[in-house]
Amino acid sequence: MSSEKTLHVLGLSGGKDSAALAMYMRNNYPELDIHYYFTDTGKELPEVNVFIDKLRGYLGKEIIDPYEEVFTSNRKKKDFDYHLEQHKNYLPSPQARWCTIQMKLVPFELWVKKKIEEEGYTEIVSYVGIRADEPARDGFLTNKVTEEYITIKMPFREDGLNRQDILNILQQADLYSDDEEVQAFRELKLGCNGIEQKLSEELLEQHFEQRLKVIKSDENHPYFKSNINIQTLAKVVSAMDQGKPGYYGWRSRSGCTFCFYQQKIEWLRLMEIYPDAYEEAKQYEKAAEDKRPDGTFYWLGKGTPLSVLEDDERKQMIVDNHKKRYDRFVKKQERQRARNPLQKIIYFSDVDVMDEIYDQAEGGGACVTCYK
Numbered sequence: 001m002s003s004e005k006t007l008h009v010l011g012l013s014g015g016k017d018s019a020a021l022a023m024y025m026r027n028n029y030p031e032l033d034i035h036y037y038f039t040d041t042g043k044e045l046p047e048v049n050v051f052i053d054k055l056r057g058y059l060g061k062e063i064i065d066p067y068e069e070v071f072t073s074n075r076k077k078k079d080f081d082y083h084l085e086q087h088k089n090y091l092p093s094p095q096a097r098w099c100t101i102q103m104k105l106v107p108f109e110l111w112v113k114k115k116i117e118e119e120g121y122t123e124i125v126s127y128v129g130i131r132a133d134e135p136a137r138d139g140f141l142t143n144k145v146t147e148e149y150i151t152i153k154m155p156f157r158e159d160g161l162n163r164q165d166i167l168n169i170l171q172q173a174d175l176y177s178d179d180e181e182v183q184a185f186r187e188l189k190l191g192c193n194g195i196e197q198k199l200s201e202e203l204l205e206q207h208f209e210q211r212l213k214v215i216k217s218d219e220n221h222p223y224f225k226s227n228i229n230i231q232t233l234a235k236v237v238s239a240m241d242q243g244k245p246g247y248y249g250w251r252s253r254s255g256c257t258f259c260f261y262q263q264k265i266e267w268l269r270l271m272e273i274y275p276d277a278y279e280e281a282k283q284y285e286k287a288a289e290d291k292r293p294d295g296t297f298y299w300l301g302k303g304t305p306l307s308v309l310e311d312d313e314r315k316q317m318i319v320d321n322h323k324k325r326y327d328r329f330v331k332k333q334e335r336q337r338a339r340n341p342l343q344k345i346i347y348f349s350d351v352d353v354m355d356e357i358y359d360q361a362e363g364g365g366a367c368v369t370c371y372k
């Protein structure tokens with residue numbers, strides 16, 4: 001009789017690929033007892049927490065937080081501010097990514113170690129949402145504690161699933177079918193005859209204007225304090241209507257509100273949608289500046305504080321540059337189609353293809369733990 005005991009784990013980042021993978025595993029490999037986990041940094045977007053809650057319901061299983069499992073008695077102490085202080089007030093950056101290590105990888109590894117020592121697991125299989133249409137890479141950073149036990153599996157790659165397949169999985173799961181905004185949007189699309197209608201710009205504008213008024217009168221709504229405009233709100237609702245997390249209406253990745261991997265256009269949108277989170281990010285820069293007379297990193301990189309984004313001319317340049325890059329991406333697709341008429345053109349939103357339009361292969365170096 002084999003003495004092997006395997007722990008199957010799947011890490012959720014709050015992003016769409018890991019969520020779709022969890023759905024895919026639930027539906028196609030029900031015999032596997034997968035332990036789902038999500039490591040909350042305490043600085044997540046409100047939309048991420050909503051998404052994880054909905055996912056929990058869909059999976060019908062607990063989604064544990066390794067941080068809570070291993071630091072039960074001092075959770076509060078071990079938050080971002082605690083680690084920032086431990087790192088002598090150096091903000092994390094792509095070159096010194098202590099945030100991912102301390103807030104995600106270490107808790108995960110301690111949790112796995114606990115499982116091995118206390119429950120006798122001899123092997124860990126970790127499922128990662130790398131798709132068939134993206135480059136192969138390591139799905140998970142490990143250290144000495146767990147690397148000898150861990151095997152990484154990439155079911156999407158193995159089963160040949162690409163970006164469109166992932167979007168289809170999310171659409172079918174339809175996590176937001178009970179959401180008030182999604183329901184109102186669907187009613188609008190169906191019209192009074194129950195047949196889906198093509199919506200005019202004018203009708204859409206009226207609808208979202210009305211919805212925005214409702215949102216702004218509800219002080220518990222995450223967008224209550226926001227300066228979100230009706231175009232962005234329409235994108236958020238449209239993303240949820242397609243089963244994607246709401247932040248997909250304006251931002252390409254999950255993770256911390258102040259994540260330094262986001263593009264400048266995403267910072268501008270954060271400023272618009274969550275002004276408090278933007279202000280908090282600025283405060284972190286200010287505090288780091290005051291405490292480190294020898295200089296610090298800023299979220300945008302060395303020597304570039306966030307306040308540069310507040311200049312109107314600069315804002316317009318960022319918006320124009322983003323549009324130019326996105327248009328270039330669409331044109332490239334169209335050229336490829338002209339060379340190969342059998343190839344279908346899929347008009348992904350700018351958020352779906354953010355890494356491609358900024359030539360940031362593999363998430364610009366971001367670890368899949370944070371955003372996949």
Ligand code: SF4
Nearest residue numbers: 099100255256259370
């Ligand atoms: S999301 Fe960004 S800031 Fe947050 S832990 Fe990951 S890399 Fe760090």
